[in-house]
Amino acid sequence: MTSVMSGVAGDFAAALRDPLVTPPAMLSAHAAPAASTRFCVYRNNVAVSLIGALEARFPATRRLVGDEFFRAMARLYIKAQPPRSPLMMRYGDELPGFIARFEPAAEIVYLADIARLEAARTRAYHAADAEPLELSSLAALDPENFARLRLAPHPSLEIVESAFPIVTIWASCTGEAPLTAVEDWRCETALVARPRLEVEVRRAPPGAAAFLEALARGMSFGEAADSAAARAKDFDLALIIASLIGGGLLVPADGVKQMETIHGYLA
Amino acid sequence: MNYISASPALLPARAGVGFKPEHFGAIAADQQPLGFFEVHAENYMGAGGVPHAQLRFLRERYALSLHGVGLSIGSPEPLDRDHLARLRRLCALYQPESFSEHLAWSSHGGVYFNDLLPLPYTEETLAVVAAHVDETQTALGRRILIENPATYVRFSQSDIPETEFLTELTQRTGCGLLLDLNNVFVSARNHGESALGYLASFPLIAVGEIHLAGFFDASEAGAPLLIDSHGAQVADEVISLFEWTIEQAGPLPTLIEWDNDVPDWPLLLAEAMKAQDRLRHAERGYARRLDRRAL
Amino acid sequence: MSANTSLTAAALAGAFAAALSLIASQASAGPAAEQPGKDKCYGVSLKGHNDCAAGAGTSCAGTSKVDYDGGAWKYVAKGACDTIKTPHGTGSLMPTKS
Numbered sequence: 156m157t158s159v160m161s162g163v164a165g166d167f168a169a170a171l172r173d174p175l176v177t178p179p180a181m182l183s184a185h186a187a188p189a190a191s192t193r194f195c196v197y198r199n200n201v202a203v204s205l206i207g208a209l210e211a212r213f214p215a216t217r218r219l220v221g222d223e224f225f226r227a228m229a230r231l232y233i234k235a236q237p238p239r240s241p242l243m244m245r246y247g248d249e250l251p252g253f254i255a256r257f258e259p260a261a262e263i264v265y266l267a268d269i270a271r272l273e274a275a276r277t278r279a280y281h282a283a284d285a286e287p288l289e290l291s292s293l294a295a296l297d298p299e300n301f302a303r304l305r306l307a308p309h310p311s312l313e314i315v316e317s318a319f320p321i322v323t324i325w326a327s328c329t330g331e332a333p334l335t336a337v338e339d340w341r342c343e344t345a346l347v348a349r350p351r352l353e354v355e356v357r358r359a360p361p362g363a364a365a366f367l368e369a370l371a372r373g374m375s376f377g378e379a380a381d382s383a384a385a386r387a388k389d390f391d392l393a394l395i396i397a398s399l400i401g402g403g404l405l406v407p408a409d410g411v412k413q414m415e416t417i418h419g420y421l422a
Numbered sequence: 423m424n425y426i427s428a429s430p431a432l433l434p435a436r437a438g439v440g441f442k443p444e445h446f447g448a449i450a451a452d453q454q455p456l457g458f459f460e461v462h463a464e465n466y467m468g469a470g471g472v473p474h475a476q477l478r479f480l481r482e483r484y485a486l487s488l489h490g491v492g493l494s495i496g497s498p499e500p501l502d503r504d505h506l507a508r509l510r511r512l513c514a515l516y517q518p519e520s521f522s523e524h525l526a527w528s529s530h531g532g533v534y535f536n537d538l539l540p541l542p543y544t545e546e547t548l549a550v551v552a553a554h555v556d557e558t559q560t561a562l563g564r565r566i567l568i569e570n571p572a573t574y575v576r577f578s579q580s581d582i583p584e585t586e587f588l589t590e591l592t593q594r595t596g597c598g599l600l601l602d603l604n605n606v607f608v609s610a611r612n613h614g615e616s617a618l619g620y621l622a623s624f625p626l627i628a629v630g631e632i633h634l635a636g637f638f639d640a641s642e643a644g645a646p647l648l649i650d651s652h653g654a655q656v657a658d659e660v661i662s663l664f665e666w667t668i669e670q671a672g673p674l675p676t677l678i679e680w681d682n683d684v685p686d687w688p689l690l691l692a693e694a695m696k697a698q699d700r701l702r703h704a705e706r707g708y709a710r711r712l713d714r715r716a717l
Numbered sequence: 718m719s720a721n722t723s724l725t726a727a728a729l730a731g732a733f734a735a736a737l738s739l740i741a742s743q744a745s746a747g748p749a750a751e752q753p754g755k756d757k758c759y760g761v762s763l764k765g766h767n768d769c770a771a772g773a774g775t776s777c778a779g780t781s782k783v784d785y786d787g788g789a790w791k792y793v794a795k796g797a798c799d800t801i802k803t804p805h806g807t808g809s810l811m812p813t814k815s
Binding site: 442443444446461462463464465466472473476489491492524536537538572635638640647649650651652653679681682 | 761762766769775
């Protein structure tokens with residue numbers, strides 16, 4: 156837009172992003188320290204604040220690799236994928252993908268999935284509010300109508316599927332469970348949601364992910380159950396209902412609106 | 423929830439505190455003897471959850487200052503319209519008594535730097551910043567405050583003193599100013615100038631809020647360098663500047679900012695109460711002087 | 718629509734009834750078993766990440782040229798991954814790529 160200022164900001168920005176770029180020549184200092192040393196305050200502020208944001212968002216990932224590894228990896232991530240928005244709550248959405256391609260972390264095969272789980276937790280923390288469906292509110296419903304129920308996943312819910320026991324590993328890295336060797340090494344799917352104000356992480360029972368995906372596509376309860384039963388082995392609808400409704404993970408399909416009557420969310 | 427009122431009130435001329443979520447339990451336990459709370463707008467741009475539950479709680483009980491840190495008003499590039507729209511929604515929802523931003527930039531070429539970066543002060547940059555302040559005030563439908571920055575470098579192109587730049591900005595846009603006295607002290611020391619000299623030429627008439635904070639001393643032998651860390655108690659020198667300012671201008675809404683190494687609530691509250699005592703003292707002195715003038 | 722589904726109304730009703738008793742016996746899975754709404758303090762707070770404070774110092778994280786020059790990556794993961802043993806040894810399920 157303007158000549159002087161565009162040049163200043165462009166040169167300044169380039170040198171902020173890369174310590175190998177010389178600080179802009181038009182900086183001045185009346186006395187020691189030199190302008191280049193003073194410029195390092197800004198470079199430091201940017202790096203410290205962005206690394207800090209990633210450390211705060213990915214505590215389990217950090218614990219798994221240790222502080223030194225995490226910080227060095229974060230610096231490379233920041234250089235490769237700097238923030239594109241002033242909303243720091245979103246920064247790090249792409250870190251799981253970065254980790255998946257990050258050769259030095261390849262040996263820790265589950266690391267990217269742990270980061271995916273942690274990224275989902277922050278999104279759930281800030282997601283829209285919605286009153287979860289209570290199982291007791293279905294008590295008055297004629298059993299004939301169960302199949303026609305229109306329900307939807309809670310707006311905060313994310314499904315994190317993994318080939319590794321990520322819920323167990325995550326829990327042991329955050330103090331929710333003791334940190335020990337994982338005895339039962341099998342794949343786990345995490346359900347990450349914030350039904351009210353606390354973010355919760357649950358192990359999904361078999362078929363729950365397929366069932367939720369079917370509901371999200373607009374299928375009725377009966378259609379979703381059929382679809383999930385066809386796709387998942389060890390499908391147990393009672394367990395799924397208990398986990399999803401007991402966990403506050405479902406809402407009426409009309410979203411955040413409170414149900415007026417039981418018939419309000421029938422198809 | 424809506425907080426529409428016919429005419430937004432101003433912040434009270436009392437001490438306030440920058441809200442930190444870790445203090446919520448202590449704050450909610452009692453009505454706090456504070457004039458207002460201030461929050462960083464960008465931390466409340468999610469859709470729901472704990473941040474909004476806490477902000478609703480504070481809004482219902484205290485005056486509120488929204489402090490933006492990401493609009494990049496000092497950038498040569500056009501303002502981020504999406505971000506401006508988010509600020510407009512937040513202001514409409516919470517009806518804060520004050521909205522403030524910084525004389526700084528933080529985004530360039532689509533990258534956000536998460537720091538408040540300096541700009542040269544020239545006729546050219548003044549015109550750009552004035553246009554951005556104007557656009558922001560139009561979008562928000564309110565007068566905003568612009569904060570003086572803490573700076574570590576200067577630009578050889580600058581040919582307008584910062585206080586003159588800010589004075590001119592208030593005259594061109596009608597905006598008010600947020601006077602950060604820690605920034606005044608930090609910048610003055612970093613550039614070998616007098617903080618009181620800066621204040622003497624600062625348009626105190628336009629000040630709608632004062633910020634107080636602690637700095638970090640990164641000086642080495644023969645090379646003084648202070649950093650605006652917001653991670654310590656307010657320094658004695660900054661308290662002196664505060665006393666001088668409110669003696670001249672009368673009591674003003676005064677915020678304690680503490681963002682790093684955040685202390686427990688009682689210590690932070692005590693820091694605010696010290697500022698409150700000085701405001702009360704200044705109010706008495708100011709009233710006496712007004713009385714004498716009336717005679 | 719319900720006519721097209723293979724699960725009968727009775728089966729669905731049975732699943733709901735079983736789910737109700739499962740919930741009643743607190744049998745739902747998951748390591749985080751908080752009671753929703755228990756916390757009057759509006760839940761566990763995460764730190765807000767936008768602030769206007771500066772990081773203290775000039776020489777730490779921001780200014781080091783190490784890691785930026787495309788040279789050898791020198792860091793080794795030294796964290797809890799040592800404890801979480803996979804069926805194939807520490808930290809790894811599959812043979813490490815070379």
